[in-house]
Amino acid sequence: MKRILLLLMCLSHLSYAQQWQAEVITSGLNVPWGMANIDSQRVLVTERSGFVGILNHQTGDYQRIFTFPNVTANGQGGLLDIAHSPFERYQFYFTYSRDIGTGIETVLAKATLTENRLVNLRDLFITQSGSTSSRHYGSRITFDSTHIYFSVGDRGERANGQNKQTHAGSIIRLTPDGHIPPDNPFVTEGEIASAIWSYGHRNPQGIFFNNSTKQLWAVEHGPRGGDEINLVLKGRNYGWPITSHGKEYWGPIAVGEAKELPGIESPKWVYTPSIAPSSFLIYQGALYPELHNKFLIGALKLTHLNLVSIDVNGKIVEQRILEELGERIRSLVVTTHGDILFGTDSGTIYRLVNSSK
Secondary structure, three states: OHHHHHHHHHHHHHHHHHOEEEEEEEOOOOOEEEEEEOOOOEEEEEEOOOEEEEEEOOOOOEEEEEEOOOOOOOOOOOEEEEEEOOOOOOEEEEEEEEEOOOOEEEEEEEEEEEOOEEEEEEEEEEOOOOEOOOOOOOOOEEEOOOOEEEEEOOOOOHHHHHOOOOOOOEEEEEOOOOOOOOOOOOHHHOOOHHHEEEEOOOOEEEEEEEOOOOEEEEEEOOOEOOEEEEEEOOOOEOOOOOEOOOEOOOOOOEOOOEOOOOOOOOOOEEEOOOOOEEEEEEOOOOOOHHHOOOEEEEEOOOOEEEEEEEOOOOOEEEEEEOHHHOOOEEEEEEOOOOOEEEEEOOOOEEEEEEOOO
């Protein structure tokens, strides 16, 4: 009986995975790292090499409209995320890596879209996270009703995770104009710490504020194993590199002192082996009610779209779709109509399609 039940569960999972397909919208881009809605037909796209383009996801037409200045596009750096401001119409926020001479920093910038042109570009916040390393920049953007959040990786230097005198390894919280909110948790600990909302992160490449529940969520890369989904709370320490579920790259040796310790926030979900999570959103569109409130996470290393459900009791169920596509999924956006678009490191942007409809 148990074998029959297990077989039925496996067949059900297989059927669910097979009902999802990927439809090509456009290709030939240079790592479409982020996407943000302009209107019901168009999204702005950031390419890691420094280009910004407009994609009409109804026709597939793609046009580069802007070359971002001062981008240091090497290693994991370059032009990174983009987000449409909920505070001002036609305003967009960007994150990118910039060499300022003393190191390469993750920078938050802002520009205005007008008549298919980006104008009034200015840096709002230059983090003090600099390193000569070309790794672990973060960097995703999200908003609550009055603030902007963006993530910064540890820049490949583990000690940064526990050091609040660097922005590396943290999630930053700012006002819409890039200033420090007076109610940030570490405003009494100096200029650098005052921008930090949470710390102890390794490389969070996906964050999302759920306006329905007023919760901030993040996904981040672990080392060899130990990728995490975290519920991000004000002023909390998320452990890196003191705690980790991952192993060293050079051998099967645990990273840190333990998987969990008192005073450190434990992840809500851990991926071992690593899937290498990048983009992240919680689906609240109308087109696919079966995905309502599911976490959608792009997987780089294990090349799939990761679906996570959390029930009222906190139980987590993970599903994997589009594994046969074999694409490193880098960016995600939900259109105003509810379509799910995703970009891959191969330079292709797809639409997720439910073939059973």
